[in-house]
Amino acid sequence: MEREILLLGDPRLYEISEEVRPEELEGLRDTITDLFDCIKAIRRDYGFGRAIAAPQIGVNKRLICILTDRPYVIINPSLEFIGDETMELLDDCMSFPKLLVRVRRYRHCILRYTDENWEKREMRMDDDMSELIQHEYDHLDGILYTDKCSNLREAPEMDDEDEEGLDEE
């Protein structure tokens, strides 16, 4: 079932989500189905969308669904960055689908997680998949990409007389 996606400013998006316990998995099956339905709905309406985190529909659990070559259910993930190579990119989010924000992300990482059968899994993520999982992981910690934005405080260089009247904030 398609569910309402919480939008920027909703306090629930800024909470830290809880670990999923094994006995909770069965109770989350409908939520998992709903998360995939939301990805499909966003694709239909906005033309983008590969992943969603449970807190974006108000479920305060460390659960991410990714729909790429196949559906992936990512429970209790952890990320290990490989090297310090980063990349700057324009990021989008279902929680504010009409905005793009420039962010910096690690280019390579290893994702460790529990799948929908409660099996431990490990996956290397590079480039666009690396930035995707970092974005979704941030949702589990209540971080929205506006907080990681690398250009919010940048102002063009100008000489002194032009600075008059410039809002310092």
Ligand SMILES: [Zn+2]
């Ligand atoms: Zn997002």
